[in-house]
Amino acid sequence: MEKFAQRLKQCREQKKSSNPNWTQKFVADKIGMARTTYTAYENGTKLPPLDIVDNLASLLEVSTDYLLGRTDIKEPNNIDSNAEFEAWVNDPRSKILFKEFNESSEEQKEALLKMWEILKNQGKL
Template sequence: MFGMRLTQLRKQRGLTQNDVAKILGIARTTYSSYEQGRRSPDVEIQNKIADYFNVSLDYLHGREKTEDYTLTEKQLRVASHIDDVLVEEQLEEIIHYIEFMKQKKPK
């Protein structure tokens, strides 16, 4: 599961194995072996991976659903600017609306 999640996260960002290996400070062959499930990274590297991709270790090891951490580029842009333009009360209303929409069944 770890290797599959790692591959998915890398591809979602449009990165090569070499790109991620450089970010983590490891050899590309070492990184490749993580994706293929031949090796497991130590705790320090696992933490670097989780921090870089902004996911939990539970997610990397298959303990949480994929959709909980997958955001589109548009969602990421909106999320990065939303605090700048809304007051706390407005944010609360948005959160309530999102929860309402999650419960609503699609037509």
């Protein structure tokens, strides 16, 4: 609970350093709660429900795991990774490989995976 309170306050104050509007009242209003309730979260005397943790993380542009002290990585899911995955999924060559791999027998799948490893180890991939 202490870690959450520290990180919540730290994130808000970091935003406030570049924009003075980021007061406790400002955040409380954005989330739709009383300032005293939000202040209790920053002071560590009260823990918010999960939906509020999620809303706070979104507002502060950090991950819920960061706020909860589970990781030191502030950023929520890496947008670049998502874009990279979307590009791969939408590439017609990937669709062919995925479809054909799934339609292959187990023996063929094993052979393809072995060939892939050989190519990777030769520095071709």
